[in-house]
Amino acid sequence: MKITRPPRFGAFAKLFGLLLALTMVAAACASADTVVTNVADEAAEETDEAMEDEEAMEDDAMEDDAMEDEEAMEDVEPAVEEAATAVEEAVADELVIVSMSPSATEMLFAIGAGDLVVAVDNNSNFPPEAPTDEALTSFPVNVEGIVGYGPTHVVSSGPIEGLAEVGIENVILPFAATFDDTYTQIEQLGALTGNVGEAGELVGQIQTDIAAIVDATEAPEGLTYYHELDNTFFSSTSSTFVGQVYSLFGLENIADAADPDGESFGFPQLTEEFLITADPDLIFLADTICCGQTAETVAARPGWESLSAVTNGNVVELNDDIASRWGPRIVDYTQAIADALSEVEVAAAS
C-alpha cells in the first residue's frame, strides 16, 4: 500500500491556512455581537397571561366602533366622555403589543400607548424608551421570539405568518404611500389602544406643524433634487412617501424620469451618468448612517466635483431613519428639508 503526498505543503503553510480560517470565523462571530436574549423563560409565564387575555379579542368589537379610518364601521356612536375613558382603561388593561415596524413603534409611543408595548423589533431605535429586542428580527421574522412576549397584538408593516394560529392578532400597517396613510395608521393605532383622543391630537398637530413649516419656507422656483438611498444610487420617485415631502415645496425629482407614469416601483437604481447629466440643484443624502455618506464623500466621487449641488454647497445630510419612516417624525423630515431650502436662498442671495 503506497501512500503518496501530492501537495508539498509544509506544516507552516497548513498552520497559516488554519489561522486564516479561524480569523474569518472569529471575525464573523465578532460582528454578530448581538446576543440572543433568553425570552424562553419569560415566555412560560407570559403565555399564561395570554390565555387569560383571550377575552381581549372579544373587545375588538368595541375598539372597532371607535375606528375612524376608511374601512371603518357603519355608524360611529358619539360616545360620552366618561364612557370613552372607561373603554380606554378596559382596553388598555388587556392589550399587550409587540411592534415589528419602526414607524409603528414611533406612532405608538407618540400617542401615549408606549406602556402597552412590551417589545419592539431590532430596527425600532426610537424613541429611546422603546423596549428594543435585538433578537426580534424581521428578516427572517422571529415568530417564536414574538410569541415569547405573549402579545395579544403584533403590529408590522407586512403580514407575519403563524401568528393567527396561536391566537395573536396581526395588525398590518403597510409602507405608507402618502401623508394621509400616516394619519390613517396613527388613528388606527389610537382606536386599537383606546387612545383615540391622543391620536386625533397628534394627527392635527402634525398637519399644523407641516403646514406652518411649508408656509414659512420660501423655496426658489423650479429647483431639482436627487434623494440618495444608498451609495449605489438607489433613489425614490415622487410617487413614494419619501418623495411626497419634497413635492410640498415644489421641488422637482430627477428620479421621476425613471418612472414617468408613476406606475412602476418607486425606488429605481439610477445610472451615475444620468445623475451627472441631470445635475440636480440639491442632493439629499438619506444614506449617512447606512453607508457613511457625507457632503465630503459625495464631492470626492470621480465626476461629481463639478455638480452644481456640490459646488454650491447644497448637499444635505439627512438622518436615514427620519427620512424613511412614515411615523410622527415626518415633521422633523419636513423641517430638515425646509432648513436646507432656506440655506439655498442664502447661497443664491450672496
Next chain:
Amino acid sequence: MNARPASIRFSWVVGGVAFVLGSIAVALVVGPTSIDRTGVIVESFDAALPFTFESNLADQQVSIVRNLRLPRVTLGLLVGSSLAVSGATFQGIFRNPLADPYLLGVAAGGGLGATIAFTNGLGDGIGAFDPVQIFAFAGALSAVFLAWIMGSAAVTRSSNSGLLSNTSRSATTLVLAGVAIASFYSALQTYLQQRNTQDLRQVYNWLLGGLNTSGWDEVSLLFPVALISIAILASTGRILDVLAVGDEEATMLGMSVTRTRLFLIVVASLLTASAVAVSGLIAFVGLIIPHTVRLLFGSSYRIIVPMSIFVGAGFLVLSDLLARTALSPTELPIGVVTAFFGAPFFVVILRTSIK
C-alpha cells in the same frame, strides 16, 4: 465531421481583437447621455495615449467620458477576461464542463469577506483604500486555500487501491472540498447578514455584482494582477491539453500533475479573487464564455484559453452597456443582463454546433 485545428489561427486572433475594439467603441459612444461620438473617441484617445487631442466636448461631457465611461469600460474588459480565462482554466484542470471560477469557494469566500466588512461598518471606504475589497479578496483566497488543504488531506489519508488514480481522486476530492467550504462560508455569510439587517441592502448590492460604482481606483487595483495572471494563463493552453487526456497519461508524459494543478489553481484563484473584490459576484461569464469559445472554435485549450480572453472581455463590456442603457435612467443589475442575453445565445450556439 470537420477536422478542427488544434492551435489558434491568426485570423481568429484578429477577429477577437476586432470584437473587443468594437465593443469598446460602442460602449464608449453609447450611454444614457447623448454625447457627440467623434468627441468621445477623440477624448478617449486623449486619455489613453500620450499625445494630446483636442475634443470639442463641454466640461461635463469630458468628465462623463473620463470619469465614468472609460473606467467602467476598462474594468469591464479586465473583469470579463479574468472571469472567462479563469473559467476556462478551471474547466481544464478538473476536466469538468460545469467548472467555473467560483468552483472552489471564491464567490462564497468573497461574499463572506465583504459581509464582514459591511457589518462592521467598514463599507464607507473613500478613494483607493476600500476595506470591502480587501476583505472580499482575503475571504475569497482563504476559501480556496481551505478547500485545497482539506482536499489534499483527505487524499493523503486514503489508499491508492481504487480504480481512480490518486491524482484523479485528488481532483474530485478538491472539488467536493470546495463545495463543502462554499456551503460553510455561505452559511456564515447568511447568518451575519441576517444578524445585521441594517446592512442588508449594501450586502445584497455587493453580492449582485456590477460595475456601476466603479472608477479608476478599481481599475488600478485589478490591472496589475490581471495583466500578469492573464499572461500566465494564456500560455498554459498546452498544459491543459495534456491534462485533458487524463492524470495518469499526463504523468506518463512527464508532467507533475499535482503541482501543475496547484500552480494553475493559485493563479486562476488570485485572478478571480481580484476580479470579485472590485466587481462583486458577476455570474455566468466564467462558465459560459469558455463553452461558447469551445463550440465556436475548437476544443483545444490552446484555442479556448486565449480566445476566452477576447470573448469574455467584449461580452462583459457589451453586457454592462445594456445594464446602463436598456432601462435608462434606471440601472439593471449586470447579472440579469449576462444571463438573460447570454443563456439564449449559448443555446443557439449549442444547437448549431450539434448538427
